[in-house]
Amino acid sequence: MTVLLGSDSAITSLFTPLTAFVFLTFALPYTPCVAAIAAVKNELA
Numbered sequence: 001m002t003v004l005l006g007s008d009s010a011i012t013s014l015f016t017p018l019t020a021f022v023f024l025t026f027a028l029p030y031t032p033c034v035a036a037i038a039a040v041k042n043e044l045a
Helices: 008-014 017-026 034-044
Strands: none
Touching: none
């Protein structure tokens, strides 16, 4: 995120503890694209 926003202070002004929790709740279970799933399946099988 620092690369996108430019500094750490921008991150702290963007993410409060509540918005950080909501962001993580949304991002963690997010399924990767079909190509990534196929690549993982080929590597593991």
